[in-house]
Amino acid sequence: MSNQLQLEALILAMYDKDIIKFGLFTLKSGKESYVYVDLRTTISFPSIYKQVCDILSDYIKDNQLKFDLLLGIPYSALTFASSIGYKDNIPMLLKRKEAKAYGTKKLLEGEYKQGDTCLLIEDVVTTGGSSIESLQVLQEHGIKVTDLVCLVDRQSTAKANLQASNCNLHSMITLTQILEVLRKHGKINDAQYEQAIKVIEQ
């Protein structure tokens, strides 16, 4: 299991680099949130990038997830999966983001057999929409998807939506956990914590 202290250190490092921010943000859905998470700049900070990849890799091994292939959803999770595949010698698949613009190229790259199981890697899940889209593309190619490992679960509907597609969501960090760590280390006060938690629970 991922060590709690390791996750706490990662949350603080990400807060320090503005990968995690506290404030009032409006999500794409129109919903408000006090926690902003954007893992796209993770690639700029080698120590944070390494921690993210190692935490995901350790989780996969410690929980003995069973799969034949690894696929990271572009772009952030594609970089994570590439590093995990390199480190742990795992065959990968790659799903392009822009299939329609490149009609002659395959949407799915890499070798697979019918009935293979693919583990999905995602950076942040909210409703799980883009994860389920990838899952469906794999299923259309005869590939099974039973598990998705993500770094951050925003505790919206992703878990239920993935479950409805027979896919287990494994998240390393939740918004609640982020708020707890920020409060514990004096980055936010009790009132800010309570206000932010209330929005998550809505």
Next chain:
Amino acid sequence: MSNQLQLEALILAMYDKDIIKFGLFTLKSGKESYVYVDLRTTISFPSIYKQVCDILSDYIKDNQLKFDLLLGIPYSALTFASSIGYKDNIPMLLKRKEAKAYGTKKLLEGEYKQGDTCLLIEDVVTTGGSSIESLQVLQEHGIKVTDLVCLVDRQSTAKANLQASNCNLHSMITLTQILEVLRKHGKINDAQYEQAIKVIEQ
């Protein structure tokens, strides 16, 4: 410097997995070629994938290339760069392939300062067209590009075209080298070698 035996082993492994093929192929340009190289399935073979990343990483270190940031051109070289960045603790940038389709998202992801130097990684170069497109995007953002490291140089106009943009091309493998290795190991005969070499030199 990359060990010649290591490169020879990689060429043979790629030939064995159909990443490199010998036959008569028509390139996008309409030109004919006897050597087909498609690194997109490299992700499916962990041992080959690791060799590719390690050869690129070793070359960068052995030749003491000077740069602040690493950028792999999507998709194959993006996976290679992600693994090299992970392994060697190098900050990375990411250039999306499909900027036009995602108007609200940035074409270039990651942190950089004006005047930073970025090393480009590419899988295969022919004319260098897509490499130069990436180089220009970086320059428009105030980032310098002085070197590009690729796995395979098809020995067309990439070297000259990149040089005209003040960028040095460093290639690990050329088509000539591939043909020599295939002949040495009896994968092709002398007549096939001569015929294929003639087309490269045209």
